[in-house]
Amino acid sequence: MTNDEIKDLILEIIEDIDDEADFDNLNPDEPLRDQLDLDSMDFLDIVMELRKRHQLQIPEEDYPQLATLNSCVNYLEPLLKNA
Template identity: 80%
Template sequence: MTRDEIKYMILDIIQDIDDEAEFDGLDEDKPLRDQLDLDSMDFLDIVMELRKRHKLQVPEEDYPQLATLMSCVNYLEPKLKDA
């Protein structure tokens, strides 16, 4: 997957979890939870969707690496390079 494909995949997962999520003006380098009003259950839903859709296991100690859209892309890119 390309970096853009990963970015859109994350946004698609967020949209599925919260259909009222607004991405206009989203800062890729600021925490998603703050910008999109995501709670801890929403975040766990994102992790579960990554597992379900792409067979990715994200260990709990890696959760901080999924804080921003760009950190998600940076973290997931090597894991999805062959996808």
């Protein structure tokens, strides 16, 4: 997957979780939870959806690396490079 495809995947998952999510003013370097009003359950839903769609096992200690859209892409890129 390309970086743009990974961004689209993350945004698609967030939209599935919160169909009222507003991506218009999304800053890719700011925490997603703050910008989109995601709670801890929403965040876990994102992780579970990545597991379901792409068989990714993301260790809990790596969750902080998924804080922003750009950090998600940086973290997931090597894991999804052959997807």
